Amino acid sequence: MQEPVVTEARTTDRELLDFVMRTPRWFFGSTVVFGAILAAGFAVFILLLMFGLQYFGYSHPVYWSFPIVNLVFWIGISHAGIMVSAILRLSQAEWRRPVTRAAEVLTIFSLLTAMLMPIVHSGRPWRTLYWEFPYDWIRGAWPNPRSPLVWDPSAIFTYLLSTLMFVYIALLPDLALARDKASDPVRRVLFTILAMGFRGTSRQWRIQAIAGILLSAIILPIFVSVHSIVSWDFAVTSLPGWHNTVFAPYFVIGAVHSGVSAVVTVTIVLRKILKLENYIKADHIDSLARLLIAVAVTWGFFLFLDFGFGLYGEEPAEVATWMKRTFEMPWLVLAPIFIFTAFLFPVPMWLFRNVRRSFKWMFITTVSVNIGMWLERYLLIVPGLERKSDLQFVYGEFTPSWGEGIIVTASFALVMLGVLTFAKLLPIIPAADVKEGQILAEKFAVGKTDVPAAMRE
């Protein structure tokens, strides 16, 4: 049980809106740095438009590489918001309150970043548009509704729209608060429009709470379907190393593993730079770490199922793919790094209470998880394509290019800039939720001890 936040309501409002109302100098510096990285990424994209996929050095048979790895990675990260926010809201976990907004915002920006990746991946996007529009039902050729490449945009757009609704409903009280506190007339008008007349009447609170709970319940199946469908992009093929029935839950739980880790990383960074020490405490990080232990162990089980049942059939092509992934260079080096950073290093560390309550160690371990999870997707995608198959006469080894590296870096910069910009415009910790937690917090004596407690309606 977390110690409740003990600040006056006015102090809470002031502290949480501080970054919204006042702009520190470092904000401009960080914006310039992220903007420069984004500009570099955009320049690479222009070169890609000019020269096509050969600019990345792609040749048969590996055409799926960093952009697709990035697509899977960022969609994975986007699962954090819903995992932390919707599930914990439904299960009435009190400790969720200060971390939900950051998780939801991370969901939105990582999803938007993920959606850019297929455009980059296509090299010359107008050709993709030519295939997609107008939609050709008559030919029965690609694109057709039975293709996972059509399921993908449907699932991702649905997820994005429902996440935006979910975040907006949760934001309403804070938008009203920002409206009431804004001194700048432009901001006041903007927040007035966005707050949609929220005045905090009991009816409005009731409707807002019910809408939040309903959306939490509705969004969960969408959250599961999105990464399942992404996994089926790979698994419905009969390509060795990709065709495994465990892929859907394996991808979903992997997404939650990397997503919740990313939430911890972002929360720790925001706590430091926005001076939110009164609101994000060791207890919150501890609870997230406990959640991560359960998630990581489940993910480990599914990883074993993927590996075990890859080899189970003893089919030569399947075995050869796993051998390549594990024993040939450069995968021989990357595979142990993946296992170590995604599982063997962080999970045993989280078993120690001191680590779970240390911001420094939690930052290190959660960054480590995401290094590993990015590598996991890379190890999954490239070796499977690179291996020479039966009727294939042109093949070669894949070497990543600088351009791809810049695209990956730019995608990180885009997400960070997005989260930071959001935090500049609106409170990154839900003020209304934190204050509700303060009201519901109780304490009562059991024997000689005061036990922290929470009210339940």
Place this chain on the structure above:
Amino acid sequence: MIKPEEAALQIKQRPAFKPASIRPNLRHAAIAALAILAAAGIVAYIIKLGSWGEAGRAKWAYPTVALMYILSTAAGAPLVAYASRAARGYWALPARRVAELYIIPATISYILLIPILATLPPLEGRSNLWFNFHAGAPFLTDALAAAIMVLAGVGMLWISTVPDLAVAWRANGELSSWQRALVFNWTGTTRQWIAARIGTKVFGAFYLMAYIYTHLVLSTDLGQALVPGWRSGIFPAYHALTGIQGGLALTIVTLFLLKRYSSVGRFIGNEQAINLGKLLLATTLLWFYFFWSDFVLVWYARIPSEVAAMQLTIAITYRLPFILGFLGLFLIPFVCLIFNPVRRNLWSLAAVGGVTLVGLVFDRIRLFVPAMSHPDPFHHSLGTNLPDAFGPSALDIVFLIGWIAIMALAFIWAASRLPVLGGWELRHGAMLRREQQFMKGHVYVLGKPD
């Protein structure tokens, strides 16, 4: 406001609450019927052993269904206790011991496991999870996995029962030396309490891991490894999940029966129904997700060996058990459980739980009968000629029903020897929960000390 039963909140620390066991009576018609069915089950088991070698593995197809059914329901139930302890779910306090006691029937199922494992063919020339690793696989490895699971479960049950047993035995006078040994000389010191709390969680965590591992190896070795071309990575996870679903359903049905027919019923009520109902709904939805993840890949990739295996277990040969399993494990529970009134009432929830338990029998039939009855697992595909369905003989039906009765009787025996409610956990819960006035209404305050 969802709150516990009044009796559960009224338990005070002094005078000590004496947790009760149930008192079954053979003169009761239901108990007598169970005893007769159980005796028939034992006779059927002896007949099967007596005709060892005839008809080979196929003769053990339906006993395998009985084994995997018990391992899915009785072995799944203790996870309800562990999960609620790990998540500090106070709503489950009256259900924890009930769920844990099911480890006793799960232990008895070991008698079935040994002869069934002995019928398995050699590993060479067929798909297997052991990659031709010969040191005892699959017989010793599978038996060891199940043994570790059972030991961890018994450990969890024993540690959680020690404080209650100490109270119950002390009420009858001084403890004998063996009683003192069994309760680790329990006097209720702070150190002992800390050890008891940590012990239940540690044994529970081991039990969960052993449960998953046991389901992984047994569902593979007794199931898909015996059907050429059946290669599904999600299958062990599906099997473990349906086990948890069965465990939940069994706990719900047992709680309903205890509420209806025993003196401990006053501690059990709608608080348990609401939360168990949510969990049952969640596992029901997960059933569909896991099934669909398996099905869509086979349907889409159209690899002939996988399609043939799917036709055997789902679409053609064992279509009827699949449909009945689908109805019992997904469609009927889903349609019922989405309605709040069904989930909020222990009676209606128990009816849904009963349907789930019946559906699980048919699901296990369509998974393990084709595997155990298939004479030739040494290929990579079933080919185009699917084997015929292997129907149950009268002896098989008696066996199946008899062993389910043995499971029920084993639970009743355990519940008559050990307190069926966790008295110390109920007291702990009563101390940490209270109702109070808040503004114009009443709220329920929940203390969470750690």
